Amino acid sequence: AQSVSQHNHHVILSEAASLELGCNYSYGGTVNLFWYVQYPGQHLQLLLKYFSGDPLVKGIKGFEAEFIKSKFSFNLRKPSVQWSDTAEYFCAVNTGFQKLVFGTGTRLLVSP
Amino acid sequence: EAQVTQNPRYLITVTGKKLTVTCSQNMNHEYMSWYRQDPGLGLRQIYYSMNVEVTDKGDVPEGYKVSRKEKRNFPLILESPSPNQTSLYFCASRSEVRDTQYFGPGTRLTVL
Numbered sequence: 001a002q003s004v005s006q007h008n009h010h011v012i013l014s015e016a017a018s019l020e021l022g023c024n025y026s027y028g029g030t031v032n033l034f035w036y037v038q039y040p041g042q043h044l045q046l047l048l049k050y051f052s053g054d055p056l057v058k059g060i061k062g063f064e065a066e067f068i069k070s071k072f073s074f075n076l077r078k079p080s081v082q083w084s085d086t087a088e089y090f091c092a093v094n095t096g097f098q099k100l101v102f103g104t105g106t107r108l109l110v111s112p
Numbered sequence: 113e114a115q116v117t118q119n120p121r122y123l124i125t126v127t128g129k130k131l132t133v134t135c136s137q138n139m140n141h142e143y144m145s146w147y148r149q150d151p152g153l154g155l156r157q158i159y160y161s162m163n164v165e166v167t168d169k170g171d172v173p174e175g176y177k178v179s180r181k182e183k184r185n186f187p188l189i190l191e192s193p194s195p196n197q198t199s200l201y202f203c204a205s206r207s208e209v210r211d212t213q214y215f216g217p218g219t220r221l222t223v224l
Contacts, residue, residue: 009152032211043202044155044215051211090154099170100145100204100213104154 002027006103021076021106023091032094033074039087083112114139116216124222133188133219135203143206144186148199193223
């Protein structure tokens, strides 16, 4: 079965620090990859997605992610985080079986 | 405004008392699904529907029912809720064109 691993469950950073959240998936075929963000008390919102083409994708709010097919990874990055980036981040994979498989999430706390 | 709505947003109930959580989308999406979100487990799919009168089980369907009589509505039914169904529930609909899921605001359910 397809699975998605997010290795960092909790991350604490100071403002202006750089961020990288890991995401690995297990599936050998073609995948569509997503990062969603959930701000406190809110629903999930799409940050960015990768379907094909340039493996470096840019999303909203200065986030980007890089798809490395050989490593089955889709890590999320941001050069300089802000207090407002405090949220929970979910990586998700769609393998075409009508199901979006989510990772367990990473809680990011940015201290001012 | 394109959106997915859920009602109620918060619900406290007792074991065995049947309840329904409604979900409605105004984007004419064919695909809809229900997830539950639990700490440390991320989002897990309960049921999904590819179109009217077409539903199928996700990863954690036990104790839940759904129906899809109209394209816009996809209610989640708990015939006899139990405390282990205390969770945060999200409904989502998916754009076929964008292959992106849009999430509702969530329903926090507590079963005593």
